[in-house]
Amino acid sequence: MVNDRGQLYTIEGIAAGMIMLFTTYLVLGATSVYTPGDSHISDMQLEQTGTDALQMMNTPANGTSESQLQQIVENNEGNTFNTVFLDYVNNKTGSKADNLHYTASVTYYDILNKTTVTLPPFAFNRNLSGVEHPVRVTELVIANKQFPGGSGTPRAVLVEVLLWRD
């Protein structure tokens, strides 16, 4: 004998189908797909600003003076770097300034020991705690200063800045 226990009847089937479809619609509509490309955009913008800032800091204001970045590296002026760099990266054309964080360090090549040495950060406005997602921007600077492991001047050193927004 045919037993109809556990069966889904027509009307209930339609109702259940509707509920399932509606649920699917809600779920799909509420999710936005975040692609890797999207995060790449904000990183790229940050890199652009940082690279521009370092490049402009390494451009002398007139034909006879040294660039600001060159002076900063030669005299290890962390405070000046802090002021000037933040001015460059935070300035916007509107009245509201940006709010970026960074740490900056200098890397040189030790000719004697044939190693690359990165000095501790000489300027920063916040410590990297590890949860940030910084971008790395660099600028080669010609400095009239002696670095360990080589006697000659000028020396080319790399100014490296980790830049992030929180």
Added chain:
Amino acid sequence: MADDAGNLSIDFLAGFTIFMITFIYVATLIPGLFIGLQSSSIDYDAVAYRTGVVLTEDPGMPYNPSWESPSVADSQILRFGLALSKDTPNILSYEKINRFFCTTEFVYPQDYQSRAVFGDYPYLFNISLQMAGSNVTQSVGDVLPEDYGYSRRVIKVKEHSNATLDFSNCNLLSCPSPLAQYALTGSQAGNATIQAFSLYFNYADLLDNGPANNNPAYQINPLSPSGTGQITGGEGVLVNLTGLGSLPQDNNTRVNLSSISVYRSVSLAPLGTGQSPFEGPVLNATNPSQFELFIDGTPVTTLPQPVTNNATLFIPPGLLSFLGQGDSSTLLNVTMQFSLTNVTTGNPQPDRYLNTTQVAPYGAFQYNYTNPNITQPYLQNGVMEVAVW
């Protein structure tokens, strides 16, 4: 008994209908699923980036004569680019910025879309520029919507050179160095009733011997952007003479700026002094409309004019190029001539005044890279933002 073989059951009909509806629904849903992937903001950001690069790293098109020159008509401009030259990215030209942001000349958005933003889609945008320490923003475009593509560039703008000579510390007997050479003192003074202040430009020297390996960013460039036969772009020169009231030794001396003359020599180095080795004058202006002349703070268009304390001569962009006939071997002498008279009788009155005739070697104030009275070209910081939607 009824045979129900071959009948369509109502269960089958209902099930098939639901299946078909679902199938059609899913089929229409699938393209919509990828809308998130084809994010418009990615596209806008890319266009904003591209526009930022075109504006800050490219000198624009046409290049020679450069698009910012008044001689280049709007319709001839193919691409806006604000960079000074292709070798100086992020270093912008003052003249290019001014023409770019001239919204009476170019119409938003179509003129800018075809020359700076590009693309098939008619993007709307807002481009703004602000110099550091200034609260004036130059901008073109619409009010920003909620969501837009964005690019920010850190820039520098080249400021032109200028010469400032302040004679206010001159007393009856002498002038402090290095100004003393430009004013007759002691026994030299007191004979001349007509005195002259000349500016001397050696184009070859200015174009070849600029600082920092002749970097265009720091060059005094009388020909840039080059162009011949007509007034094109080029850099301006500002000469500011102040404190002139301290020069005459007699209180009854009245000083008039009587004329501004321009003498030119092309491809020939004059060895003598003053104007005699030159051709000319090529421009003898008692109506100095080609210059911008300010006497004691007031703009002046006719000469002669009485001078009390200050005279400012601005040779506007393009005039040096025009006067030099676009030739890089030009030598130019711009002479301001003053006549001295007695304030009561009106007769010529000899007295001490501006006079460059005795200055070695050319009898003129040399406009070059080493003159201590000249503020050399320098770079100003600024920021430019591009928003596209």
